[in-house]
Amino acid sequence: MAEQSLKHPGYDEQAFNKLVHENHQRIYGLFRRMVGSHAEADDLTQETFIKVYQSLPKFRQESSVETWIYRLAINKGLNYLRRMKIRKTLGLEFADTAAESGESKMDRSDRNLLRRVIAKLPPRQQMVVILRSFQELSFKEIAAVLNMTENAAKVNFSHAIKNLRQTFLKMGVTYENM
Amino acid sequence: MKICKQIEDLIPLYYSGDLNANERKLVENHLDGCPTCLKFSRSTRTLLNDLKPVDIPIDKNYGAELVVNIQNRLQRNRRQRKLMYYLVPAFSSIVLMIIVGLNVFSHNSLSRQWLNNNTMVELYSDLTHSGFFSEMSEVAFEQINTNENDRIASELSHKISAEIIETSGSAPVDDYIVATAHLTDREFESFLKEIENFTL
Numbered sequence: 001m002a003e004q005s006l007k008h009p010g011y012d013e014q015a016f017n018k019l020v021h022e023n024h025q026r027i028y029g030l031f032r033r034m035v036g037s038h039a040e041a042d043d044l045t046q047e048t049f050i051k052v053y054q055s056l057p058k059f060r061q062e063s064s065v066e067t068w069i070y071r072l073a074i075n076k077g078l079n080y081l082r083r084m085k086i087r088k089t090l091g092l093e094f095a096d097t098a099a100e101s102g103e104s105k106m107d108r109s110d111r112n113l114l115r116r117v118i119a120k121l122p123p124r125q126q127m128v129v130i131l132r133s134f135q136e137l138s139f140k141e142i143a144a145v146l147n148m149t150e151n152a153a154k155v156n157f158s159h160a161i162k163n164l165r166q167t168f169l170k171m172g173v174t175y176e177n178m
Numbered sequence: 179m180k181i182c183k184q185i186e187d188l189i190p191l192y193y194s195g196d197l198n199a200n201e202r203k204l205v206e207n208h209l210d211g212c213p214t215c216l217k218f219s220r221s222t223r224t225l226l227n228d229l230k231p232v233d234i235p236i237d238k239n240y241g242a243e244l245v246v247n248i249q250n251r252l253q254r255n256r257r258q259r260k261l262m263y264y265l266v267p268a269f270s271s272i273v274l275m276i277i278v279g280l281n282v283f284s285h286n287s288l289s290r291q292w293l294n295n296n297t298m299v300e301l302y303s304d305l306t307h308s309g310f311f312s313e314m315s316e317v318a319f320e321q322i323n324t325n326e327n328d329r330i331a332s333e334l335s336h337k338i339s340a341e342i343i344e345t346s347g348s349a350p351v352d353d354y355i356v357a358t359a360h361l362t363d364r365e366f367e368s369f370l371k372e373i374e375n376f377t378l
């Protein structure tokens with residue numbers, strides 16, 4: 001990637017388009033695992049790259065351009081998760097009926113159910129679980145992109161798994177005796 | 179127990195492969211002798227197995243579509259910004275024109291009102307009250323008040339005194355003083371005579 005030419009995105013649209021092509025799968029994959037639907041994941045992906053375009057003149061090249069884009073995507077994702085939490089708190093979003101109903105015969109490997117249960121976690125815990133389990137980032141990488149220590153990332157992960165287990169138990173989905 | 183709490187925190191990291199050799203040994207030794215933590219570790223392992231990544235199918239044309247969509251949004255943003263570049267100065271100009279227009283209108287109204295004071299007496303009184311003549315030296319004033327000016331001044335004195343007497347029955351002294359502030363001593367004397375003629 002001609003990073004030098006990206007310093008002036010307004011003058012090098014081709015370099016920017018190449019950047020989108022090279023990174024879109026990773027970014028779209030992250031959002032798709034986070035939000036589930038294609039439309040929302042696509043919208044977040046577009047917004048991330050628009051942010052990349054606008055922020056390119058500020059990019060100091062202290063990390064690789066890919067890591068920098070990933071960090072912007074994660075910030076966008078965290079903001080999205082927080083917004084959803086706030087909307088749910090204010091009653092602007094429908095309650096998760098399946099998760100609230102206490103049905104006992106749910107398929108625990110149902111990806112939608114899994115995503116809904118993960119969505120109940122605090123935003124940072126959600127992000128750590130997604131990055132570690134779905135995106136397979138190391139804790140060192142997670143610490144770098146979430147701007148926290150490696151130990152804090154590990155603690156967040158442990159708490160997230162315990163919280164997930166508790167939520168599944170409340171919903172009648174048991175992981176015991178397996 | 180406190181050690182169980184610590185082990186519970188380590189178990190997710192044990193199965194995600196993020197513990198060092200010593201920590202792994204610590205967890206394994208504890209699980210050998212603690213059925214509660216062993217139960218917890220099994221359920222955690224199952225849960226983590228469910229959290230394994232699955233492939234997200236991405237259409238092969240998605241990248242190209244994404245580029246087009248992003249460029250369209252950027253273009254739209256640019257157009258909006260460009261519009262703002264035109265709208266802000268245009269709007270400012272309109273506001274400025276309105277302010278200037280209002281000022282001109284207001285000034286015209288005042289001028290018209292001032293010009294409506296069409297009697298010489300009022301005009302002269304206005305000039306006197308505004309101090310128009312007050313900055314003029316006595317000598318200079320006398321020079322412009324020669325010949326024709328003398329006649330005009332005399333007429334004015336006459337009119338001023340007539341006006342004052344007509345409008346105020348008691349002929350207040352203060353008004354006289356203000357009205358005659360511009361007159362020379364000689365003109366003032368004739369002014370006094372005029373008053374005498376009117377009051378008699």
